[in-house]
Structures are given as C-alpha cells and as structure tokens.
Amino acid sequence: MTTELVASVPPTSRGFWGRLPVLKQLRQSVGLQRGMLVAGLVIVAIFVLVAIFAPVIAPYGFAQLRDAQGPFGAQQPPSAAHIMGTTVGGYDVYSRVIWGAQTAVLVIVIAVVFSIFAGIFLGLVSGYIGGWLDRVLVVIGDAVYAFPSLLLAIVLSIVISGGQSSLWGGIFAAALSITVVYIPQYYRVIRAETIRIKAEPYVESAKMLGASTPRIMFRHVLRNATRTLPIIFTLNSSEAILTLAGLGFLGFGIEPTAAAEWGYDLNKALSDVTSGIWWTALFPGLAIVLSVLGITLVGESLNDLADPRLRGRKRVKAKSGTMSLTSVDAALPSDVEILEENR
Amino acid sequence: MTTALLPSDAPSPVAPTPKSAGGGLGRYLLVRFLLIFPTIFILVTLVFILMRSIGDPITAAQGGKLPADQLQALIHAAGYDRPVIVQYFEYLGQVFTGDFGNTLSDNRPVTQVLLTYGGATLELAFYALIVAFIVGIPLGMLAAYFRDRFPDAALRIFAILCYATPVFFAGLLLKLVFSVWLQWLPVAGRASTRTELAMQTLPNKTGIYLIDAIALGNPAAVGDVLAHAVLPGIALGLLTAGVFLRLVRTNVIGTLSTDYVDAARSRGVSEYRLVRRHAYKPALIPIITVIGLQIALLLGGAVLTETTFEWKGLGFQLAAYLASRDFVAVQGIVALLAVIVAVTNFVVDVIAALIDPRVRY
Numbered sequence: 001m002t003t004e005l006v007a008s009v010p011p012t013s014r015g016f017w018g019r020l021p022v023l024k025q026l027r028q029s030v031g032l033q034r035g036m037l038v039a040g041l042v043i044v045a046i047f048v049l050v051a052i053f054a055p056v057i058a059p060y061g062f063a064q065l066r067d068a069q070g071p072f073g074a075q076q077p078p079s080a081a082h083i084m085g086t087t088v089g090g091y092d093v094y095s096r097v098i099w100g101a102q103t104a105v106l107v108i109v110i111a112v113v114f115s116i117f118a119g120i121f122l123g124l125v126s127g128y129i130g131g132w133l134d135r136v137l138v139v140i141g142d143a144v145y146a147f148p149s150l151l152l153a154i155v156l157s158i159v160i161s162g163g164q165s166s167l168w169g170g171i172f173a174a175a176l177s178i179t180v181v182y183i184p185q186y187y188r189v190i191r192a193e194t195i196r197i198k199a200e201p202y203v204e205s206a207k208m209l210g211a212s213t214p215r216i217m218f219r220h221v222l223r224n225a226t227r228t229l230p231i232i233f234t235l236n237s238s239e240a241i242l243t244l245a246g247l248g249f250l251g252f253g254i255e256p257t258a259a260a261e262w263g264y265d266l267n268k269a270l271s272d273v274t275s276g277i278w279w280t281a282l283f284p285g286l287a288i289v290l291s292v293l294g295i296t297l298v299g300e301s302l303n304d305l306a307d308p309r310l311r312g313r314k315r316v317k318a319k320s321g322t323m324s325l326t327s328v329d330a331a332l333p334s335d336v337e338i339l340e341e342n343r
Numbered sequence: 344m345t346t347a348l349l350p351s352d353a354p355s356p357v358a359p360t361p362k363s364a365g366g367g368l369g370r371y372l373l374v375r376f377l378l379i380f381p382t383i384f385i386l387v388t389l390v391f392i393l394m395r396s397i398g399d400p401i402t403a404a405q406g407g408k409l410p411a412d413q414l415q416a417l418i419h420a421a422g423y424d425r426p427v428i429v430q431y432f433e434y435l436g437q438v439f440t441g442d443f444g445n446t447l448s449d450n451r452p453v454t455q456v457l458l459t460y461g462g463a464t465l466e467l468a469f470y471a472l473i474v475a476f477i478v479g480i481p482l483g484m485l486a487a488y489f490r491d492r493f494p495d496a497a498l499r500i501f502a503i504l505c506y507a508t509p510v511f512f513a514g515l516l517l518k519l520v521f522s523v524w525l526q527w528l529p530v531a532g533r534a535s536t537r538t539e540l541a542m543q544t545l546p547n548k549t550g551i552y553l554i555d556a557i558a559l560g561n562p563a564a565v566g567d568v569l570a571h572a573v574l575p576g577i578a579l580g581l582l583t584a585g586v587f588l589r590l591v592r593t594n595v596i597g598t599l600s601t602d603y604v605d606a607a608r609s610r611g612v613s614e615y616r617l618v619r620r621h622a623y624k625p626a627l628i629p630i631i632t633v634i635g636l637q638i639a640l641l642l643g644g645a646v647l648t649e650t651t652f653e654w655k656g657l658g659f660q661l662a663a664y665l666a667s668r669d670f671v672a673v674q675g676i677v678a679l680l681a682v683i684v685a686v687t688n689f690v691v692d693v694i695a696a697l698i699d700p701r702v703r704y
Contacts, residue, residue, distance in 0.1 A: 031491065032491055032495075032496050035496075036496075036499075139378075139381050139382070139385065140385055142382065143381070143382045143385040143386050143389075143685075144385075144386075144389070146382065146639060146684055146685065146688055147386060147639060147681055147684065148639045148640070148642045148643035148646075148680065148684065149639070149643060150643035150646060150647070151642070151643060151646070151661075151677050151680060154665065154673075154677075155390060155393050155394065155673070155677060156393065158393075158394070158665075158670065158673070159393045159394070159396055238506075238507070242507075242509055245509050246509065246511075246643075246647055249509070249511050249647060249650070250646070250647070250650065250662055250665060251662075251665070251666060252665065263509075266509075266511060266512060266515065267511075269515065270515070270650075270651065273515050273518050273519050273523065274518070274522075274523065274530055274531075275523075276519075276523050276524070278519055281512070281515045281516075281519070282516075285508075285509070285512035285515065285516070288507075288508075288509055288512060289504065289507050289508050289509075289512065290507075292506070292507035292508075293503060293504065293507040296503050296506065296507055297503065300499075300503065
C-alpha cells in the first residue's frame with residue numbers, strides 16, 4: 001500500500017536511498033513514531049557493530065579462564081580487571097556478553113535467511129498453484145504454527161545435534177530449529193498475498209501474453225508480494241533471539257567452550273541469584289532485553305507505518321488526498337497484524 | 344489459526360435470519376471440530392518422525408553406559424528393532440486410545456505424569472492469565488485513549504519490554520529483588536514443606552495447591568501457597584500482559600474512531616464511560632480469539648518459568664526428562680501438549696463464534 005502512496009505523490013528527490021525499505025519509512029514517520037524507529041535503529045546498529053567487532057571489544061576470549069596473572073577465579077564481583085565480574089565457571093562476564101552478540105547475530109541471519117527462502121517458495125507455490133497441495137500445506141502450516149514454538153525448537157535441536165555440539169554445529173542446530181518454527185509465518189503471509197495478486201489484471205495479461213508459470217510466479221507475483229516481509233523479518237529476528245536464549249536456558253544451546261550464549265549463562269546464574277550474586281544474571285539478561293527491544297522497536301514502527309490506521313495522524317491529515325487509496329488495502333485483514341498480535 | 348480459514352472478504356455484520364444462523368453455527372462448529380483431528384494427527388506424526396530420526400530412544404539414553412549386547416537386548420525387548428513404519432502405526436494406535444507411552448528413566452505412564460504435574464502447570468497458567476488481564480487490559484485502554492501522547496509512548500515501551508524480557512530473566516530479577524534482597528517472598532517451589540506435608544493427608548487431592556489449601560481449611564496454608572505463586576505468576580503473566588496491552592490498544596483505537604463513539608460523545612457521555620463501555624466491549628472480541636493462541640505461548644513460557652522457580656509442573660518435568668535424555672517421555676509430553684493446544688484452540692473458536700456472529704458468517 002505504501003508503494004501506491006509514493007506513486008501518487010509527485011516525484012521529488014526520491015532516488016535510490018528513498019526507496020530502501022527502512023529509509024522510506026524513516027522519512028514517512030513523524031514525532032513519537034520516528035523517535036521509536038530511530039531508537040530501535042540505533043540499538044540494532046550497536047548490536048550488529050558489537051557482534052562484528054567482538055574480537056576487538058572483548059578484553060578476553062569467551063572460553064578464557066586465566067590470563068598472565070593466573071586464573072580469573074569464580075564468582076568474582078565486578079572489579080577493574082573484570083568490569084562485570086566472573087561467572088560460576090570462572091569466565092569473564094563482560095567478554096561473554098560481547099561474544100554472545102556475535103552468536104546471536106549468526107543464528108538470526110542463518111535462521112531468517114533459511115526461513116525466508118523456504119517460506120517464500122512454499123507460499124508462492126501453494127498460493128499460485130492451489131488445489132490439494134495448497135490445502136495440505138495450509139493444514140500442516142496451521143498445525144505447526146499453533147504448536148508452542150519453544151517445544152518444537154527443543155525437539156528439533158535434539159534431532160539436529162543431540163542437544164549439544166560445537167560452535168558451528170550448535171549455531172546451525174539452533175538456527176535450523178528456529179527456521180522450522182518460523183517457516184509457517186512467512187508461508188502464510190506470502191500465500192495470502194499471492195492469492196490476492198493472482199487475481200490482478202496484470203497477472204492475467206501476463207498469462208495472455210504467454211508468460212510461463214514460473215516467470216509469472218517469480219516476476220509478477222513475488223515482486224509484489226514482498227511488501228510485508230521487512231516487518232515479519234524484524235519481528236522474527238527478535239523471536240529468534242528469545243528462542244535461542246530459551247534453548248540455551250534449558251541446556252540445549254551451545255557449549256560454553258564453543259561460543260558464548262546468553263541463555264546458557266543465565267541458566268548457570270540460576271543458583272547464583274539465590275545466594276545474592278547478581279552480576280552473572282543481570283548483564284547477559286540485559287543484553288537479551290536490549291537486543292530484542294531494539295529489533296522490536298524497528299519492527300513495530302515499520303508495522304505501524306504500513307497501517308494507515310496506526311500511522312501518525314499529522315501525516316494522515318497532510319496526505320488526506322491519498323488516504324482513500326491506501327485505506328482500501330488496509331481494510332483487508334493483514335496477516336502481519338495478526339502475526340504481530342499473536343506473539 | 345482461525346483467521347486463515349476465514350475468507351478475507353467477510354461480509355459486513357448483517358443481522359442473519361434466525362433460521363440460517365442456527366444452521367450456520369452448527370455447521371461451523373462441526374467443521375471446526377473435525378479440523379482438530381488432522382491437526383493432532385500432523386503434530387503427533389511430526390513429533391514421532393523427528394524423534395525417531397535420531398535412532399532409538401534407548402541408545403540415546405543408555406548409549407555408552409551399557410555393553411553393546413545388553414543394549415541390544417533392551418532395544419529388542421522394547422520393540423525398537425522393528426521396522427519404523429510398524430512402530431509408527433502402533434504408536435498412532437496407542438495415542439488414539441490415550442496411551443502416550445511410558446517414561447524410560449522412571450518407567451511411569453506419560454498420562455500419569457500429566458495427571459500428577461498438569462495441575463501445577465494449569466495453576467501457574469491461571470495465575471499468569473489473571474496478572475495478564477489485570478495489567479494488560481486497563482493499561483491498553485489507557486494507551487488507546489492517550490494515543491500518541493506521553494502515557495501511550497511509555498505504555499508501549501512497557502509492552503515491548505514485557506515481550507523483550509525472557510520469562511526466565513524476569514523471574515531471576517524478581518527472585519533477586521523480592522526473595523533474596525527484600526526477603527518478602529519465598530525463593531522457589533509451590534509451597535513450604537509443612538504445607539505440602541499437610542496437603543498429603545487430604546483424602547482427595549486435586550494437585551492444584553490453591554484448591555487443596557482451601558480444602559485444608561487452614562488460612563496459613565492458603566497464604567503460603569499464594570505467597571509462592573506471586574513471583575512465578577508475575578513473571579509469566581507479564582509476558583502475556585504485553586500482548587494484551589498491545590491488542591487492547593490497537594482495537595480500542597479502532598473502535599474509538601467509529602461513528603457511534605462520536606455520536607455518544609456528542610450526546611455528552613463522559614470520556615470514562617466512552618472508553619469503558621462504548622469502545623471497550625466491541626474491542627474485546629478479537630482478544631478472546633487471541634487468548635487461544637496465547638495458550639501455546641503460555642505453555643512454552645511455563646516450561647521456562649517452572650525451571651526458574653522449581654515449580655514442579657509439566658514444564659519442570661519436561662526439562663528434567665530432557666536433561667536425563669529420556670526422549671520417550673519428551674515425545675509423550677510434547678505430543679500430549681500438542682493435543683491440549685489443539686483442543687483449547689477449538690474451545691476458544693467455539694466461544695468466539697458464540698459471541699460474534701461474524702466469525703461463523
């Protein structure tokens with residue numbers, strides 16, 4: 001719907017940058033919504049930078065137990081050498097928090113890329129071709145979707161890695177577990193869009209011109225069905241972090257010597273808390289909250305900006321001429337909204 | 344789940360003739376009921392295939408601990424050396440008759456595990472839903488009324504924080520502050536040992552401690568059970584409260600801009616009554632539908648909350664079986680939870696259809 005809005009506005013200085021998904025919304029936003037979007041983008045940027053530069057930022061390795069001065073010692077309170085203290089296993093909390101960002105980003109990227117490809121493909125085929133295949137896929141998708149995602153991820157991580165493994169084995173196990181959980185979401189959205197677009201006149205004219213089915217599916221339908229993807233993408237990334245942490249908390253994450261993982265550290269902090277040791281739980285937990293918060297702020301703002309009913313009202317007034325165009329679309333139940341509210 | 348089954352061009356709410364309404368509802372309920380079976384079938388099959396794709400559960404649990412010939416004997420005795428397809432049909436038959444297998448580690452029927460620990464999980468979910476309603480719904484209305492102003496911004500951040508905080512981290516923080524530092528509330532468990540012992544003497548225990556404590560007729564026991572429930576209830580409840588807050592906000596914003604609210608305002612209805620009565624009631628319908636989907640979220644959250652607070656429910660037990668690599672128990676509990684989710688979704692859909700005629704079109 002936003003494309004229509006842009007198209008009906010006289011072309012101004014909207015070049016390549018203006019058409020990038022997030023930047024377009026940033027221009028569109030006003031006031032509070034812009035504040036939330038900017039805050040989210042800043043947190044996400046920090047998160048990604050920390051992940052990339054973890055080897056430079058972290059004073060110690062994630063599995064390092066001693067330095068030149070000897071062992072770190074277990075459960076040491078925060079000090080100059082260990083600004084967030086040390087864990088029950090004798091690791092440096094600060095270093096593990098920093099390295100944990102890297103693990104989280106790797107898992108998100110792998111999980112989301114896999115589920116986008118699988119979900120888009122299944123959604124396109126199922127929505128465009130229809131028939132019994134569509135019905136079967138919808139029932140399976142709904143069944144998986146209704147299932148508690150953490151339980152499914154647990155079962156899958158048992159299957160993939162037997163519950164424990166090396167760095168890449170662990171990351172792939174976590175990522176693939178998360179992938180299977182989120183395929184139905186992409187599938188549903190793309191399928192719904194495909195069914196809507198299938199009936200558009202331009203698809204019919206492409207058929208009349210003799211375009212092949214794959215060409216119509218990937219050129220005409222897919223190109224127009226992806227408008228909601230950035231929103232689901234962000235919402236899923238935040239869920240991926242939480243699922244990864246949940247798996248780690250239950251002991252199905254990545255071994256501490258293979259990579260740093262926030263959920264695992266929180267599990268180990270469980271007994272510390274009872275004896276009043278707060279630093280082993282607080283910092284990894286805050287890292288999870290902050291990264292999920294940042295990603296969710298971005299996703300939430302994108303979602304609101306895509307929905308004219310929720311978009312900032314000043315903007316609506318200014319563009320009231322184009323509202324009638326967009327609100328037709330908005331009257332359709334949007335899957336994204338449903339997804340978003342299910343969480 | 345339901346929304347996918349509805350046509351996107353659902354007709355506007357036209358008052359249906361009495362005759363077609365009755366038939367429509369009956370037919371809708373029947374279709375919806377029949378849809379439970381493929382859902383359960385798919386989930387049970389999925390769990391079976393996944394769990395069996397890593398080999399037999401006995402090797403997973405005992406591999407390396409026992410000599411190979413003893414292991415083989417155990418596998419043979421349990422029938423895991425037969426063709427997988429035979430095992431699958433046997434499993435389906437068992438599930439159909441309500442038999443989800445026996446656990447490997449302590450050799451108990453999974454259904455008995457459910458009966459013993461299900462009550463605890465149900466109780467926890469009940470407390471969490473109460474917290475979610477008390478926190479989520481009024482704050483959601485408030486946020487909608489102050490839309491785009493400061494209270495709205497603060498409440499929305501609060502809702503996102505509720506979602507962004509993993510239940511186990513929220514639980515750890517609550518424990519640290521209220522049990523360790525302030526020492527107001529117990530650290531973990533469902534009741535103190537004395538209360539648990541007292542409840543053991545009851546002739547017909549329900550496993551739901553609050554009911555058992557009331558049956559004891561001892562106010563101190565009831566207080567003890569409730570004190571243990573506060574922190575886990577809040578930790579799990581806040582997760583759902585965030586979802587409710589956002590839902591109520593979005594829906595009340597929708598109803599606040601309708602013509603009948605304008606009409607009521609022009610008649611001089613007070614702003615409080617406007618939100619509380621006119622805008623809130625119609626906004627409740629979508630929430631009822633979403634509660635069904637919250638059950639899945641609550642169950643997932645319950646596993647983590649129970650582990651955090653040593654709340655001995657299904658989730659705690661599941662985590663323990665996971666740790667001892669008893670995959671028969673895991674498969675049984677997960678399949679059982681799948682059935683519970685499918686049935687709850689059906690019940691919620693029925694309630695939604697009874698309340699809102701538009702759902703059953």
